[in-house]
Amino acid sequence: MSTGKAVRMFWKKGKAGAGVAAALAIAAVLAGAGLAWGLGMPQEARHASHAESPAVRHPEVSGLRVVSREVVTPGAIAPDFRLVDRSGALVGLKDLGGKVVLLSFLYTNCPEACPLITGHYLTLQHRFHEAVEGGELALVLVTTDPEHDTPEHLQEYTLQRGGRWSFLTGDQVSLQGVWTAYGIHREVQERTREVVVYHSYKTYLIDGDGLIRYRYEGVWQPQDVARDMEALMGPA
Structure with missing residues (x-):
């Protein structure tokens, strides 16, 4: 089930207040933005950027x-x-x-x-x-x-x-x-x-x-x- 659908179900059934529903909706937007950023970068580049960081070998x-x-x-x-x-x-x-x-x-x-x-x-x-x-x-x-x-x-x-x-x-x-x-x-x-x-x-x-x-x-x-x-x- 998607996060957006879960928010709508909680809202309809009244099991969460407006604040919780809003928080879940914001989280879904942020998660989507993060996923989009990751998908926009070639997989090889993502792996290389982490592997090349000196923090990997010298934390x-x-x-x-x-x-x-x-x-x-x-x-x-x-x-x-x-x-x-x-x-x-x-x-x-x-x-x-x-x-x-x-x-x-x-x-x-x-x-x-x-x-x-x-x-x-x-x-x-x-x-x-x-x-x-x-x-x-x-x-x-x-x-x-x-x-x-x-x-x-x-x-x-x-x-x-x-x-x-x-x-x-x-x-x-x-x-x-x-x-x-x-x-x-x-x-x-x-x-x-x-x-x-x-x-x-x-x-x-x-x-x-x-x-x-x-x-x-x-x-x-x-x-x-x-x-x-x-x-x-x-x-x-």
Whole structure:
């Protein structure tokens, strides 16, 4: 029996109110629209679009689908690096010694989860304003798209959003070493009108001794990370 016929039968027999009947009718329209979209795409293309997605082989690149929080006990030494910040200066983890560091990987043209993480960084920046300004907390971002994310572009991006973070870039070789050290899978795919950089959504919370204390995968919530920050620094 079709959904449309079922709606008419429920309506005639009075076994559902107007709201339920309307909801079923809307569902039928939406289902039909979805089916029409699927039928309009060649079967081979539908299968290829799924099979070619890096999320099939590396589900952590999907961001919103994989969310985990790991407490690293007793703490693992955070791999050091030296990259270029938005002012053109070299910055490394050792330069941030004594600070709690929140480290994430993203790129400015990202159309998916990266803007959410950037927004969460701003939320934490406001909440821990005194710690950021006082040099107790460092917010660090590392690009996964060095071809586009030049220091000049990162400066513009940061100023537009009022960020108080260090956004780092560098040459491909230097960045590849950092991505590998922190388990960041990266894959570039050219689509019809754009280049998409699929990458792992991993974030690390590093204590003042340079030890990784918490590891997050996926798009975390700022309140969850804030609690872990307070465990390392005290209440905001």
